Amino acid sequence: MTIIRKYDKVLLEHGSGGLLSNELIAGSFLPHFSNPYLERLEDSAILTIGNQKLCFTTDSYVVSPIFFPGGDIGSLAVHGTVNDLAVCGGKPLFMSTGFILEEGFPFASLEKIIASMAEAAKTAGVKIVTGDTKVVPRGAADGIFINTSGIGIVEYEGSLSVKSIKAGDVIIINGTIGDHGAAIIKSRENLGMEAEVISDSAPLNGLISEILKANPNIHCMRDATRGGLGAILAEIAQSANIQINIAEQFIPVQDNVRGICEILGLDPLYLANEGKMVLFCPSADAPNVLATMQKHELGKAAAIIGNVATGTQGRVVLKTSIGGERIVDLPTGELVPRIC
Amino acid sequence: MTIIRKYDKVLLEHGSGGLLSNELIAGSFLPHFSNPYLERLEDSAILTIGNQKLCFTTDSYVVSPIFFPGGDIGSLAVHGTVNDLAVCGGKPLFMSTGFILEEGFPFASLEKIIASMAEAAKTAGVKIVTGDTKVVPRGAADGIFINTSGIGIVEYEGSLSVKSIKAGDVIIINGTIGDHGAAIIKSRENLGMEAEVISDSAPLNGLISEILKANPNIHCMRDATRGGLGAILAEIAQSANIQINIAEQFIPVQDNVRGICEILGLDPLYLANEGKMVLFCPSADAPNVLATMQKHELGKAAAIIGNVATGTQGRVVLKTSIGGERIVDLPTGELVPRIC
Numbered sequence: 001m002t003i004i005r006k007y008d009k010v011l012l013e014h015g016s017g018g019l020l021s022n023e024l025i026a027g028s029f030l031p032h033f034s035n036p037y038l039e040r041l042e043d044s045a046i047l048t049i050g051n052q053k054l055c056f057t058t059d060s061y062v063v064s065p066i067f068f069p070g071g072d073i074g075s076l077a078v079h080g081t082v083n084d085l086a087v088c089g090g091k092p093l094f095m096s097t098g099f100i101l102e103e104g105f106p107f108a109s110l111e112k113i114i115a116s117m118a119e120a121a122k123t124a125g126v127k128i129v130t131g132d133t134k135v136v137p138r139g140a141a142d143g144i145f146i147n148t149s150g151i152g153i154v155e156y157e158g159s160l161s162v163k164s165i166k167a168g169d170v171i172i173i174n175g176t177i178g179d180h181g182a183a184i185i186k187s188r189e190n191l192g193m194e195a196e197v198i199s200d201s202a203p204l205n206g207l208i209s210e211i212l213k214a215n216p217n218i219h220c221m222r223d224a225t226r227g228g229l230g231a232i233l234a235e236i237a238q239s240a241n242i243q244i245n246i247a248e249q250f251i252p253v254q255d256n257v258r259g260i261c262e263i264l265g266l267d268p269l270y271l272a273n274e275g276k277m278v279l280f281c282p283s284a285d286a287p288n289v290l291a292t293m294q295k296h297e298l299g300k301a302a303a304i305i306g307n308v309a310t311g312t313q314g315r316v317v318l319k320t321s322i323g324g325e326r327i328v329d330l331p332t333g334e335l336v337p338r339i340c
Numbered sequence: 341m342t343i344i345r346k347y348d349k350v351l352l353e354h355g356s357g358g359l360l361s362n363e364l365i366a367g368s369f370l371p372h373f374s375n376p377y378l379e380r381l382e383d384s385a386i387l388t389i390g391n392q393k394l395c396f397t398t399d400s401y402v403v404s405p406i407f408f409p410g411g412d413i414g415s416l417a418v419h420g421t422v423n424d425l426a427v428c429g430g431k432p433l434f435m436s437t438g439f440i441l442e443e444g445f446p447f448a449s450l451e452k453i454i455a456s457m458a459e460a461a462k463t464a465g466v467k468i469v470t471g472d473t474k475v476v477p478r479g480a481a482d483g484i485f486i487n488t489s490g491i492g493i494v495e496y497e498g499s500l501s502v503k504s505i506k507a508g509d510v511i512i513i514n515g516t517i518g519d520h521g522a523a524i525i526k527s528r529e530n531l532g533m534e535a536e537v538i539s540d541s542a543p544l545n546g547l548i549s550e551i552l553k554a555n556p557n558i559h560c561m562r563d564a565t566r567g568g569l570g571a572i573l574a575e576i577a578q579s580a581n582i583q584i585n586i587a588e589q590f591i592p593v594q595d596n597v598r599g600i601c602e603i604l605g606l607d608p609l610y611l612a613n614e615g616k617m618v619l620f621c622p623s624a625d626a627p628n629v630l631a632t633m634q635k636h637e638l639g640k641a642a643a644i645i646g647n648v649a650t651g652t653q654g655r656v657v658l659k660t661s662i663g664g665e666r667i668v669d670l671p672t673g674e675l676v677p678r679i680c
Contacts, residue, residue: 006447008446008447009444010441010442010445010447012443014473015441015476021473025471028450028451029454029471032455032457033437033458035468035469037470038470045436045469049392049493050390050391050392051390052390052392056434056436056491057436058436058438058487060438060472060474060487061474062481064480093387093389094377094385096396098398098399098487098489099400100400100485102350103349103351107347107348107349107368114369114372121373129377129387129396130377130384130396130398131365131369131378132398132400133354133361133364134400134401135354135674137352139479140402140404141480141482141485142476142481145440145485147398147400147438149398151387151394151491153389334475337475337476337477338474
C-alpha cells in the first residue's frame with residue numbers, strides 16, 4: 001500500500017516520474033477522477049466506442065533546451081505521444097496539439113518547431129487534426145510548452161497490461177539507455193567533453209507493429225521515459241506485485257552516456273529515454289521477439305536484460321557487474337527537471 | 341484571401357482569437373500540418389474510425405486569476421472542451437488532462453481545482469480517462485496551466501459546419517454575452533463597483549442535445565469564447581463567405597456587464613463567453629429552436645440576434661440601437677490576455 005505524504009506546495013519532484021509523481025496521482029488525482037479507464041494507470045487509456053477499441057493518451061512537453069542534439073520540443077511531443085499509444089498496442093492515427101507560447105517567443109523558432117512536428121508526424125504516420133494556441137505575457141511561461149494528445153486503434157488481440165505479466169517472463173529492451181537524458185544534460189552543462197551525445201527520440205510504432213505482428217504472446221510494453229528504465233521497472237514491479245531481476249552487464253549503455261554519468265555521479269538507470277521500450281513476454285517467445293527487434297533500425301542493440309522471478313513482491317533487484325546485488329527503487333528527488 | 345503578415349516575435353494578440361490568431365493558423369500551422377481534417381477549422385475535428393464518427397478537440401487553459409466568480413481554471417478546462425465537442429454535434433465521452441505546474445504551487449489550490457474538474461466532468465457526463473503532470477522550476481510558468489483534450493461521438497445526421505450555412509438562415513444565441521470576460525476583468529481590476537459579475541462558464545452539451553433532438557435542420561453551431569460573439573461571427577462570415585446582419589437591440593447583455601464595459605470602454609461583443617453558443621438554422625425552424633432553448637436552464641435568455649443576408653460576402657453588419665450601422669471586424673489587439 002502506498003503511503004501518501006502531504007505537502008503544502010508542489011515540488012519539482014512531483015513531476016519527476018518517480019516516487020512523488022506516483023503519490024501525486026494516488027493521493028490527489030485518483031480520489032477525484034476515479035474510473036476504471038483511468039485506474040489501469042497504463043500509458044494510454046483503452047476505450048471502447050461502439051465496436052471500436054481505441055487508445056487515448058496525453059502529455060505536455062516542457063523540455064529545456066527546446067532544441068537539442070537529436071531533436072527538439074516539437075519532434076519530442078510527437079514521438080512521446082506516439083510511443084504511449086504504441087506500447088498499449090495502438091496504431092497511432094490522430095493527434096492534437098496545444099501550444100502555450102510566451103509573448104516575445106521568436107517566430108523563427110516556432111516555425112522550426114512546427115516543421116519538425118509535421119515531419120515527425122509524417123514519419124510516424126499520424127495526422128495532426130486539431131489544435132489550440134495560447135499566448136501568455138512575458139515572464140508567465142518559459143518560451144514554449146506543447147501538449148499533444150493522441151488517438152490510436154487497438155488491433156492486437158492479446159491483453160497488454162502490467163496485469164498480464166507472469167513469473168518467468170523475460171524482459172527485453174530495444175537498445176541503449178539514458179541517451180535522451182544525457183543529451184539534455186550535456187546541452188545544459190559545460191562538461192568539457194568532446195563526444196557528442198544524441199537523444200534517442202524516435203517513434204516506436206513501426207518497431208512495435210513488427211513485434212506484435214510476429215508475436216501473439218506479448219504481455220506488457222512500456223516506454224522508459226521520465227525516471228528512466230529504473231523508474232519504469234520499479235513502478236511495474238509494484239503495480240504488478242512481482243519481483244523483477246535485471247543484470248547490469250546486459251543493459252546496453254553507450255560509452256559517452258556512461259562517461260557523462262561518471263562525471264556527474266548519475267545512474268544511467270534513471271536517465272530518461274525517448275525511443276526505448278521494455279517488453280515482457282514468455283521466455284519461449286523471447287528469442288523470436290529479440291530477433292524481430294534486432295532486424296529493425298530502432299532495435300539493433302536490443303537485449304534481454306532480466307526476468308520476472310518468484311521472489312519478494314514489488315521490487316526490482318539489480319545484479320551489478322561486479323557481482324553484487326542492489327534494489328532499484330523508484331527515484332526520489334528530481335535530478336534533471338524539464339527533461340521532456 | 342487572407343494576407344499573412346510576418347512577425348519576428350509572438351505577440352499577445354496571436355493568442356487573442358482575433359485577426360492575428362487566424363494569421364498564425366493560416367500562415368504558420370496550416371502550411372505544415374495541412375490535412376482535410378484540420379482544414380475544416382471547426383471547433384473539433386471530425387474523425388471516422390471504422391464505422392464510428394467521432395469528434396476530437398483540444399484546448400489549453402491559462403486563465404488568470406485561476407479562481408473567479410462562477411468557476412475556476414479546472415471547471416473552465418472541462419466546460420471549454422465539452423462545448424467544443426458539443427457544438428460539432430458530438431456527445432462528449434472521454435477527456436484527458438495535462439497539468440503544467442510551477443514549483444511551489446499550493447497543494448490546497450491544486451486539490452480545489454482537481455475537485456472542481458471532477459465535479460464539472462460529472463455534471464457534463466464525461467470521463468477523465470488519462471492524464472499527465474509536469475512541474476517546471478519556479479518562474480518558468482505562472483502557477484498552473486491545464487490542457488484538456490476530448491473525444492465525443494457524433495450521432496447527429498445533419499452536417500454541422502460553416503459550409504452548411506445558407507442565405508436566409510437565422511442566428512440564435514442562448515443568452516447574455518460577455519459575462520465571462522467581464523467576470524475576469526472585474527476580478528483583476530478594482531473598479532469600485534458593488535455589483536457582482538459571474539462567469540457563464542457551463543457545459544452546453546445538455547442544451548445542445550435537446551436542440552439537436554428536436555431539430556433536424558441545424559446548419560452550424562459555435563461557442564463564442566475568446567474574442568467573443570464579434571470574433572466568432574466575423575470568422576464565420578469570412579470562412580463561409582456570407583454577410584451576417586445582427587441587431588444590437590436583440591443581443592442580450594446584462595446590466596452589470598454593460599456597466600463594466602462603459603467604465604473601461606470595452607465592447608461586450610468582443611468579451612469572452614464560456615457558456616454561450618451561436619446557432620444557424622433555416623428561418624422556418626427558428627421558432628422551434630428558440631422554444632427548445634428557452635425551456636433549458638442554460639437557454640432561458642435565448643434570442644434571435646440576426647440573419648444571413650445576400651450582401652457583401654465575408655462581413656458582419658451590426659445595426660446599432662440608435663439606428664446606425666457598423667461593420668464588426670475580427671478584433672485586433674488583445675484587450676484581455678489570459679481570459680481562458
